[in-house]
Amino acid sequence: MPEADGTFSTKSAWNSIRSSHHPPDWVSSLWFPGHIPKFSFTTWQAIQDHLPTKDRLTFFPINSDKRCLLCNSETESVYHLFFSCSYSAWIWRTILRKISLRKNQRKSFGEEESWIRKKFKFKGQSGCLSRILFTSSIYYTWLERNCRLHDKIKTHKSIILDRICRVASRRVLFLKLNEVNSRIAQIWNLPLFHSQSESRxxxxxxxxxxxxxxxxxxxxxxxxxxxxxxxxxxxxxxxxxxxxxxxxxxxxxxxxxxxxxxxxxxxxxxxxxxxxxxxxxxxxxxxxxxxxxxxxxxxxxxxxxxxxxxxxxxxxxxxxxxxxxxxxxxxxxxxxxxxxxxxxxxxxxxxxxxxxxxxxxxxxxxx
Ligand SMILES: [Zn+2]
Known part of the structure; x- marks a missing residue:
């Protein structure tokens, strides 16, 4: 397909052979100004159900034990691992309480992501904080699961929670975002950055x-x-x-x-x-x-x-x-x-x- 002026370019060739789609809604939960790439990448794999959780490895006879490595009771699936397992559910519930939300039962990873995205509409410091908390909790839970699987090392859930909270508050401080929710700032010990119109x-x-x-x-x-x-x-x-x-x-x-x-x-x-x-x-x-x-x-x-x-x-x-x-x-x-x-x-x-x-x-x- 030529350009408007009749010439051909690499861009016009690429656009003519590719199929384009609207990006899915969850893209804004993962890729945003200030995102941490390794957190976003792991969350992207989880949303797509591409993480090698045990329920997806049924075709491999070597992996006969399907139990979750965090609670050692239920079958390990993406939703169980990150939100319904007693280990990760405690972490996620505590995080939600810190951003003034109460956890309700949802059925899938996508529902959980969609719910938190709609709650904050991803504006201002609260939205940025919630996105970093969401992606970092997925990353650190997955890291803990892999440490238990490969290194046989277990870390208490309160230490994982502390890591998530520290990385999130450091990120928000680093970004110096405006429109901070004062209650959240108080809970997370964040400074109140005022918008320029308020403090010239x-x-x-x-x-x-x-x-x-x-x-x-x-x-x-x-x-x-x-x-x-x-x-x-x-x-x-x-x-x-x-x-x-x-x-x-x-x-x-x-x-x-x-x-x-x-x-x-x-x-x-x-x-x-x-x-x-x-x-x-x-x-x-x-x-x-x-x-x-x-x-x-x-x-x-x-x-x-x-x-x-x-x-x-x-x-x-x-x-x-x-x-x-x-x-x-x-x-x-x-x-x-x-x-x-x-x-x-x-x-x-x-x-x-x-x-x-x-x-x-x-x-x-x-x-
Ligand atoms: Zn579990």
């Missing part, structure tokens, strides 16, 4: 009277990583600050390193109640032990936790980059001072102005 501005907030607040940041220029931090009191007055050019930290870890140095500075300043703020959600979650720490930073992170525990009170939070201007300025100052605080008499004029704006509650547009 951000603000630096003063700490309470008994606390000091330290903001940190890192930047990179000509392969040199620079760190910055600023300690302020409940009136927004500058207590101390630092700006360090530091070239041996991979930039991905620099914002974490900036927090570590900031806590050292606060400890040296005899601070007892500290609020740490960074514009790196990654670093905040690593310190809260919600995300894995790069192995190189293990010793430093352990020391940081010891330092934090020694404080009377501590808080760590995320601030939008546009509200973290003071620390951002310091991280771009390229001031090589070996980590020592800079004397207050040397406060740069720009930093003084930003600190004044911050303490007066200026709303900064989010760019």
């Amino acid at each position: 501005f951000c603000q630096w907030v003063l700490p309470s009277q008994t606390k000091l607040k330290i903001n940190t940041d890192a930047s990179i220029s000509s392969d040199i990583v620079s760190l910055g931090g600023i300690l302020r009191d409940s009136k927004g007055q500058i207590i101390s600050f630092f700006s360090v050019a530091y070239d041996s930290v991979p930039f991905q870890e620099a914002k974490l390193e900036a927090i570590i140095r900031a806590v050292q500075l606060a400890r040296n300043s005899q601070v007892k109640n500290l609020w740490i703020e960074s514009d790196s959600l990654n670093a905040v979650h690593i310190i809260r032990k919600q995300w894995p720490c790069p192995w190189r930073k293990f010793p430093a992170l352990e020391k940081l936790h010891r330092d934090l525990i020694s404080l009377n009170s501590r808080r760590i939070s995320h601030i939008w980059r546009d509200g973290n201007k003071a620390a951002d300025l310091l991280s771009k100052s390229n001031c090589i001072c070996k980590g020592d605080p800079i004397p207050l008499s040397c406060i740069p004029y720009d930093l003084f102005v930003i600190a004044l704006e911050d303490s007066s509650g200026t709303l900064y547009p989010r760019l």
